Amino acid sequence: MSGERVTLTDAPRYAPTWLELREPADAEARSRDLLVPLRRHLAETLATRGSLLIRDLGCGTGSMQRWLAPQLDGPQRWILQDHDADLLAFASANAAEAAADASRVTVMTRHADLTELSPGDLRSTSLITASALLDLLSVDEIDRLAATCVEAGCPALITLSVTGAVDFSPADPLDEELAAGFADHLRHHVEGRELLGPDAGGAAADAFTRRGWVVEQRSSVWRLGAAHADLTAEWLRGWVPAAAALRGHDAEDYLTRRLDALATGDLRVTIHHTDLLALPHGATTMLGAAE
Template identity: 40%
Template sequence: MSEVIEVSSDWLALREPEDARARSRDLALEAAALLEPGPIVIHDLGSGTGSMMRWLAPKLPGPQTWVLHDWNATLIARAARAGATDREGRPVAIRTRSGELAHLGSEHLDGAALVTASALLDVLTSREVGAVTDACVAVGRPVLLSLSVTGQVRLDPGDPRDDAFEAAFNAHQRRRAGARRLVGPTGVALARRRFLAAGWKVRTAATPWRLGDHDRPLLDEWFSGWCDAALEEQADLRADGAAYRALRSSQSRRGALSAEVAHADLLAWP
């Protein structure tokens, strides 16, 4: 198996409420309007613990069957146990599949009425983005891809070091992970180009996280990971890294730090 990005279930649980707030409800409702009447099958790629299913299923008619795709069988088993309900409050049926997205083909999206993913595009390679978009185009059903990182971060109060850390983090997002070269913040633009080249319609929406004292555990965990990645990528930031981290930690403890972390949602349909 090629090297993949490890994601902990604790991190997924911590971010789920903010993910739910940030996702585009307008694009979700537009996706719902594109569905044909009757039972629907939704394929969720990189499903993790099922947060996309729990957020989207109540906005869609039923009966619904969700097919959860993830390389991590432990995470998707947890998602299947948690379950979800449709717009009428009925439990959705759940199937699970474990596999790498580089090998995704239209045959793996059997019966799809809708294909979804969340927080996925930025951790794929260009080949994997191509496999996903090609498979979706082949089945000819709407695609809703949410919460892809696009690279921009705004911290308040600002600091002269913010831009250097942002640039280093974004470079880390485009790093080579084993044999895989990640697309990082360019993932949404790459997917958009591929769908448009196939003659599809595409809409995007800005879906930023807005973090502050109301969700300080997520703010602190996000900042720690963001800072760690930047320091790993660019060694010359380390001399001032401890002071920068200490300043931001102090601001957070006093409720004086907020962050806006840019993401985007994408809806594509034939």
């Protein structure tokens, strides 16, 4: 990437237990519509190269690889990249090993920050993927990521970018204000970097579109409740304090009400994200075939 290089040494460290909790909800939420044009594009790559090379940025425990690899045909080599060596070890040990057509899937790891990625790294890469990552980036970092992909001609599938929108059932008078507070919390400064938070998905779409690429976006939604009780409770315990902090609220009573409703099976939470597929200029998305 051109310009000043920023390392994400201040990026949060996520415990494998949290990432494991969210993996089923992530898998349910990701848009399958976008896989239709993606498979079509990658089929052309397979015909030319005989295999796929996929790089997963900020891979965490490897949930994206486990979700996507079995849905794509052909031999696949994955590079799992993260700044957390412990998560890389977990991801490598628990990776999917077979493609949709039973072709072999192999993985290697790279311990590195996202901002160390260069167009040269992507010259032979068929696809980059990322999940729940963009909100941790600044507008300049997102723009450089798009520029790197475009210069290398490497498509991108970026899923579960948080939008900040949250819906609760039953409703509570504090819901709307806390949702706004959480969106503000995501737009924070870290050592001179202004993170985009809920604006990141739109910024990424704009960055690719300005460079002439075909961009499609789809909603990806967590639908939480009794079926995901452990995840919902853990999410509430993180979301409520973060959402309340900038609004000067003591939300302990609110959190108690919400956890009590969850325990009785009455609480439903809808958490909105967006997925993005960016393909080189001239690509045919064929999304109509998926709808």
